[in-house]
Amino acid sequence: MTTPDLMEGLARAAVDRLRADGTAYRSLSSVAERQLVRQCNQSFRRVELTALDMGIVPERYTRNMATLSMAEQYRLLEAKACVVGVGGLGGSVAEILARLGVGQLTLVDGDYFEDSNLNRQRFADTTTLGKPKAAVARKAIAAINPAVEVTVWSEIMTAENAAGMVAETDVAIDCLDTLQARIVLQGACRRQKIPMVSAAVAGVSGQITVIYPEDEGLSALYGDLSTAADRGAELTLGNLPFSVNLLACLECSEAVKVILKQASTLRGQLMIFDLADLTFETVQLA
Amino acid sequence: MTLHITLKLFATLRTYTPADADHYAIAPGTTVADIVRDLNIPPKDAKLIFINSIRKELETPLADGDRLGIFPPVGGG
Numbered sequence A: 001m002t003t004p005d006l007m008e009g010l011a012r013a014a015v016d017r018l019r020a021d022g023t024a025y026r027s028l029s030s031v032a033e034r035q036l037v038r039q040c041n042q043s044f045r046r047v048e049l050t051a052l053d054m055g056i057v058p059e060r061y062t063r064n065m066a067t068l069s070m071a072e073q074y075r076l077l078e079a080k081a082c083v084v085g086v087g088g089l090g091g092s093v094a095e096i097l098a099r100l101g102v103g104q105l106t107l108v109d110g111d112y113f114e115d116s117n118l119n120r121q122r123f124a125d126t127t128t129l130g131k132p133k134a135a136v137a138r139k140a141i142a143a144i145n146p147a148v149e150v151t152v153w154s155e156i157m158t159a160e161n162a163a164g165m166v167a168e169t170d171v172a173i174d175c176l177d178t179l180q181a182r183i184v185l186q187g188a189c190r191r192q193k194i195p196m197v198s199a200a201v202a203g204v205s206g207q208i209t210v211i212y213p214e215d216e217g218l219s220a221l222y223g224d225l226s227t228a229a230d231r232g233a234e235l236t237l238g239n240l241p242f243s244v245n246l247l248a249c250l251e252c253s254e255a256v257k258v259i260l261k262q263a264s265t266l267r268g269q270l271m272i273f274d275l276a277d278l279t280f281e282t283v284q285l286a
Numbered sequence B: 001m002t003l004h005i006t007l008k009l010f011a012t013l014r015t016y017t018p019a020d021a022d023h024y025a026i027a028p029g030t031t032v033a034d035i036v037r038d039l040n041i042p043p044k045d046a047k048l049i050f051i052n053s054i055r056k057e058l059e060t061p062l063a064d065g066d067r068l069g070i071f072p073p074v075g076g077g
Helices: A003-013 A030-040 A044-053 A059-064 A070-078 A088-100 A133-144 A162-166 A179-191 A241-259 B011-016 B032-038
Strands: A015-018 A024-028 A056-058 A080-084 A104-108 A149-153 A171-174 A196-202 A205-211 A269-274 A279-284 B003-009 B024-026 B048-051 B054-056 B067-071
Touching: A003 A030, A003 A044, A024 A059, A030 A044, A044 A056, A044 A070, A056 A059, A070 A241, A080 A088, A080 A162, A088 A104, A088 A133, A088 A171, A088 A196, A088 A241, A104 A133, A104 A162, A133 A149, A162 A179, A171 A179, A171 A241, A179 A196, A196 A241, A205 A241, A279 B054, B003 B011, B011 B067, B024 B032, B032 B067
Parallel strands: A024 A056, A080 A104, A080 A171, A104 A149, A171 A196, B003 B067
Antiparallel strands: A015 A024, A196 A205, A205 A269, A269 A279, B003 B024, B048 B054, B048 B067
16 A cells, blocks of 8 residues: 555544644544554654654654643654663663654664662563563563654674664664763764763762763763763762663653754753752853 | 862762862962862772863862863673
8 A cells, every 4th residue: 555545544543633722633543543553564663653644643642732732742743762771761762762753763772670670670570580681672672652663783883883773863862871871972972973961879869961973971970981980979889770760761851852852952052960969060161 | 368169079979079069278389189189089989070060170270260170981781
């Protein structure tokens, strides 16, 4: 079947609904969506993109609106984000971006779930212990939002394979836990001119920034990268689930701004928080 | 003449916070490095230094009323 058939099918399947504020919209239920995928032999993502293009809102995204416009939702569904590290930060980042409707996710993690992940990592549970993190996340995301096309790299990012991982990505999201790995990611992003959201946590403190290829980048946070320690205060303070998830949420908010080319990101700035005394501060890096 | 600053030490540095951090007395010409030394903060942990929300260096001298923040390296994910 051809795309016009999909458009006819969408026009028939869409129903009129009202938002909570009384504004009208055309809605496509997930059940109708699934039928169209089967009948028209198209991907979920293609069905949703075509629907949005016709002014029909896949009902799963209706609560994204009107903070996101139809055009912005379309752009997110077209976009590709690379989540590097699928542990505490990355698991939650991957889930949030999938629910939001970022259409292509590359998930990179060479690790397997273990007991010490259970306090905070979104996809760590008693049934996934010992399993590869990125592959577990892909399975969970397929159940959450089948329109999201997930590419999994169950290996550690290195200088050799990083180019392929971040290729043609709108934004890379640093969810790593060592400085060496962050340096590898930053190098790949610089070579391929990809902006990067970077965050790190220790105990009830965290930091987040947005780095563009021409920016000073990680050395503004860690000093001389050739002598900086590979790990930091988290070795003493651990990683608490609420700090990690707070930071994951902030990373998603910044990633969306980068994808949608919105102003007022944390580029050139660092947001730091300390939940112990509720300090939230955004500081100028340059 | 004595100057006063407010001092905020993050994460692992919290334990070095003096009792009078909100009204910390310093002599004119005092630099961030002087404070790091006086409070026995490990120099390698005084990585990110902010004065009035702008990144500065260990050698930066402080002025009356400055807000000094020191953040150690963090890397968890």
